[in-house]
Amino acid sequence: MLKRILTMTLSFLLVLTTMTACGDGGSSSEAESGSAESAAQESSSEQEQLPQTDEEWTAAMLDTSLVSYGNSSLVKDKIAKAQAGEKITLGYLGGSITEGYKVKKDECYASLTYNIFKDMYGNGDNVGYCNAGLSGTPSKLGVLRMERDLLKDDPDIVFLEYAVNDGNDFTYQEAYESIVRTLLERDIAVILLFSVTEDDYSAQDYMKEIGTYYDLPMISYCDALRFLFKNNRLTWKEFSNDGSHPNKDGHQLVASMIEHYFKTVTEQESQPYVLPAEPKTLLLSYGAKMYEGDAIEADTLGGWYQGETDVASFTNGWTHRAGESEPIKFTLKGKNIFLISKEVGSGNYATVEVKIKTDSGEDSKLVKGVTKGGWGDPLVTQIVNSDTEQTVEISIAPIEGDEDKAFQILGWAAT
Numbered sequence: 001m002l003k004r005i006l007t008m009t010l011s012f013l014l015v016l017t018t019m020t021a022c023g024d025g026g027s028s029s030e031a032e033s034g035s036a037e038s039a040a041q042e043s044s045s046e047q048e049q050l051p052q053t054d055e056e057w058t059a060a061m062l063d064t065s066l067v068s069y070g071n072s073s074l075v076k077d078k079i080a081k082a083q084a085g086e087k088i089t090l091g092y093l094g095g096s097i098t099e100g101y102k103v104k105k106d107e108c109y110a111s112l113t114y115n116i117f118k119d120m121y122g123n124g125d126n127v128g129y130c131n132a133g134l135s136g137t138p139s140k141l142g143v144l145r146m147e148r149d150l151l152k153d154d155p156d157i158v159f160l161e162y163a164v165n166d167g168n169d170f171t172y173q174e175a176y177e178s179i180v181r182t183l184l185e186r187d188i189a190v191i192l193l194f195s196v197t198e199d200d201y202s203a204q205d206y207m208k209e210i211g212t213y214y215d216l217p218m219i220s221y222c223d224a225l226r227f228l229f230k231n232n233r234l235t236w237k238e239f240s241n242d243g244s245h246p247n248k249d250g251h252q253l254v255a256s257m258i259e260h261y262f263k264t265v266t267e268q269e270s271q272p273y274v275l276p277a278e279p280k281t282l283l284l285s286y287g288a289k290m291y292e293g294d295a296i297e298a299d300t301l302g303g304w305y306q307g308e309t310d311v312a313s314f315t316n317g318w319t320h321r322a323g324e325s326e327p328i329k330f331t332l333k334g335k336n337i338f339l340i341s342k343e344v345g346s347g348n349y350a351t352v353e354v355k356i357k358t359d360s361g362e363d364s365k366l367v368k369g370v371t372k373g374g375w376g377d378p379l380v381t382q383i384v385n386s387d388t389e390q391t392v393e394i395s396i397a398p399i400e401g402d403e404d405k406a407f408q409i410l411g412w413a414a415t
Contacts (some may be wrong), residue, residue: 091155097134196222212304302326334414
């Protein structure tokens with residue numbers, strides 16, 4: 001079934017390309033004239049009919065995936081630059097779906113749509129590519145590593161994909177909006193992509209609210225898959241080999257939805273983009289700077305040593321020595337301070353006590369190395385939330401009884 005959908009989607013997109021390549025003189029006015037009559041006829045129908053042909057199903061699926069064009073001016077400006085031969089870069093920020101987990105690097109939706117864009121609008125080798133997807137990471141980490149992994153490549157267009165990695169509580173929402181606002185403030189065109197798991201989990205509802213607030217283009221393969229599943233046009237097993245990651249054909253299907261957007265966005269009318277003056281949420285992690293082992297030194301190592309942390313892209317953190325109880329100590333400055341540590345789902349990993357000393361007093365928090373759903377990925381814990389910037393002394397040691405267990409500090413971040 002999925003093979004047939006992909007074949008029909010390709011055929012539909014080829015027809016669409018031919019249509020958009022035609023002159024827009026008489027055909028445009030005729031379409032407007034005809035649309036008025038058809039709109040009146042459709043309004044009188046009691047219920048919209050389901051598609052009848054494969055071509056109609058493909059068109060309906062693509063239409064369902066396109067939640068909104070939003071304000072298209074930023075994207076169209078970048079397309080015009082690419083067509084003029086100027087250097088532009090497509091960036092992708094998200095979790096394992098964006099990274100391309102379980103498929104080859106050139107088979108993931110990010111690589112596929114980069115090549116589609118380059119072929120459609122590029123001029124020689126002027127279109128660059130940056131895939132900043134990282135498995136097991138939510139927007140709470142994405143906002144912290146964004147400078148290191150994405151913005152260093154100076155992207156012009158960024159796809160943001162976190163709908164299956166994020167929870168629904170406030171900390172995820174503010175981190176997600178912090179990413180969106182940071183990118184827009186840098187004149188980067190932002191396109192939101194919404195994913196879904198086999199058990200139908202997606203955080204897209206509040207992400208759509210943020211996208212609407214910022215008038216952004218939104219593409220939901222979550223909505224498209226739900227539409228296909230409901231009408232028995234596709235099964236999850238055809239789309240994915242596990243509970244969340246698209247297989248090769250699944251990535252191609254997602255890429256076709258983005259290709260549909262690329263092929264139609266230039267026809268959309270839009271005014272110059274205006275960034276909302278105020279954020280929608282309280283942006284605790286907005287402007288956060290991440291510090292890794294090469295950017296911050298421990299005041300005292302205690303029963304820890306630096307290096308050999310084994311989380312992808314975080315390899316120079318601090319590791320607890322088995323049997324040691326002496327704390328490692330740091331001094332950081334900021335209003336909001338975040339600890340980045342390794343979390344696993346099971347194993348001989350410690351719970352640590354984080355002691356915090358500020359100008360206003362002392363506090364402590366427990367951070368678990370073993371958490372439900374942990375996969376050996378980075379965990380972000382906010383340990384300081386203050387209205388004013390201050391110098392903070394931090395010491396970390398395993399709780400009593402966990403001295404023989406492992407723990408890894410991957411880095412820090414502060415605003």
